[in-house]
Amino acid sequence: MGQIxxxxxxxxxxxxxxxxxxxxxxxxxxxxxxxxxxxxxxxIYIDEDSFFYFEGRTKKHTLIEISAxxxxxxxxxxxxxxxxxEKFEKELQISTMxxxxxxxxxxxxxxxxxxxSGDELALNYKVxx
Numbered sequence: 001m002g003q004i005x006x007x008x009x010x011x012x013x014x015x016x017x018x019x020x021x022x023x024x025x026x027x028x029x030x031x032x033x034x035x036x037x038x039x040x041x042x043x044i045y046i047d048e049d050s051f052f053y054f055e056g057r058t059k060k061h062t063l064i065e066i067s068a069x070x071x072x073x074x075x076x077x078x079x080x081x082x083x084x085x086e087k088f089e090k091e092l093q094i095s096t097m098x099x100x101x102x103x104x105x106x107x108x109x110x111x112x113x114x115x116x117s118g119d120e121l122a123l124n125y126k127v128x129x
Contacts, residue, residue, distance in 0.1 A: 002028060003040040007063040010045035016092060017043050023087045024064070031080035032072055033129055061098045062088070069118065070105035071127035077103055 004024055006013065013020070021041045028034040053061045064084065081101055088094040108127075111118030 002068045005065040027083040064101045
């Protein structure tokens with residue numbers, strides 16, 4: 001399972017939200033072998049006067065939080081980071097300095113999905129990659 005939250009300034013993020021969603025799904029598919037049809041993306045828009053960020057960042061500063069079942073290798077996570085950085089810079093003109101990614105992993109039994117505990121689900125994809 002994977003859920004993604006994307007935070008950024010409303011005026012910058014809202015117009016490109018659909019393209020961001022597609023890019024993130026492509027990256028999840030390639031790095032985590034995540035099914036293409038599974039997409040749970042939430043955009044959280046922040047007013048410009050309520051978003052403070054480090055010097056050297058711009059109004060395009062974007063925070064990405066990925067919640068997932070535990071089990072992906074360090075290599076798979078690094079591949080996901082790299083793909084997101086590359087695609088955001090190339091396709092959205094958002095510099096790597098303006099993208100921060102955090103992956104939160106939890107055991108499958110910590111998830112409740114479709115009336116079951118996550119560890120009781122039959123998945124159509126591998127988690128341990």
